[in-house]
Amino acid sequence: MTERFVTRGFVGRRSSGGPEDVASRIPPGQYITRDFPVLSAGPTPRTPLEQWTFTIQGLVKQPLSWSWQEFQALPAREWTVDISCVTKWTKLDMHWRGVSVDTLLEGVEIDDRAAFMIAWSDGGYTTNLPLPDVLNGQAFVAYEYDGAPLAPEHGGPARLVVPARYFWKSAKWIRGIRLQAEDEPGFWESLGYHNRGDQWREERYSGD
Amino acid sequence: MATDVTTHDLMLDGNAVAGLLADLFGADVTVVPAKCATCGEVNAMGALHAYVRAPGSVLRCPICGAVMMRIVQTDRATRIEMRGIAYFRFERSGG
Structure with a gap:
């Protein structure tokens, strides 16, 4: 299934894509980069694909796990999105292929109490997001970037992408999501970074 | 996009944050x-593996x-979390 899905509309504020529109696509305090900078809080994991799984657990009736092969068979689509990192770079029109979080959650029966999603990764990284912020096409698990398999340094084999939040929320090397009733600040959120991280509100740091 | 970034490109040693720690x-x-x-x-602090190309230093x-x-430096404060350190050992002068 190939379905082109252009999602720049997440951040609103743009129309035809002319030069005059570029400025309106840059969140406050950000600058445009043409590179794809690599940021990492630890060594790059190298989990063999035959050992890779993606798991949904927590407040679901029955936990669910896909192998790499099974994950590849899920309905995927193309996404073109602008990405902003809290270290102040913004990269426009990044092309990804992946599976929406909506599609992933279709496979489970979600408990009514579930309100937050914790994404966890190889290497121990975590990040937290309210469920309403990742539904309705707002987040996806990407395994291709620019038409090629996602490189390990960019989070491959698969990473979360949440375009409407600073990029630390787009957990590299994602291996699963856990649904919870209570929020649980992740790796950076627990040490001074903003719990929500909306780049259009410039939510870089927590309140103090 | 051609990228060839390895863990070694991202990893420094603890001396990379020596000034900040001092x-x-x-x-x-x-x-x-x-x-x-x-x-x-x-291990000596300077021998730890340091990842500084990130929202903080690890x-x-x-x-x-x-x-x-x-270590995270925000606009108002610096936070250091040391849960992963059991202790530091400081030599006593003349001891």
């Missing part, structure tokens, strides 16, 4: 031994890879 602790701590709370190995045990120290 500002915070008021002394050069790169030679101070620290015990990893995860595996128990003792110092990891060179033996087991566990996070020993995290």
Whole structure:
């Protein structure tokens, strides 16, 4: 299934894509980069694909796990999105292929109490997001970037992408999501970074 | 896009944050031994693995890879988390 899905509309504020529109696509305090900078809080994991799984657990009736092969068979689509990192770079029109979080959650029966999603990764990284912020096409698990398999340094084999939040929320090397009733600040959120991280509100740091 | 970034390009040693730590602790701590709370190995702070190309700086045990120290500088404050360090060992002068 190939379905082109252009999602720049997440951040609103743009129309035809002319030069005059570029400025309106840059969140406050950000600058445009043409590179794809690599940021990492630890060594790059190298989990063999035959050992890779993606798991949904927590407040679901029955936990669910896909192998790499099974994950590849899920309905995927193309996404073109602008990405902003809290270290102040913004990269426009990044092309990804992946599976929406909506599609992933279709496979489970979600408990009514579930309100937050914790994404966890190889290497121990975590990040937290309210469920309403990742539904309705707002987040996806990407395994291709620019038409090629996602490189390990960019989070491959698969990473979360949440375009409407600073990029630390787009957990590299994602291996699963856990649904919870209570929020649980992740790796950076627990040490001074903003719990929500909306780049259009410039939510870089927590309140103090 | 051609990228060829390896862990080695991203990983420095604890000396990379020596200036920051000296500002915070008021002394050069790169030679101070620290015990990893995860595996128990003792290494000088300067010998820890440092990941500084990130929203903060992360110092990891060179033996087991566990996070020993995290440093985040926001616009108002610097936070240091040291849950991964069991202790520092400071020599007593003349001891």
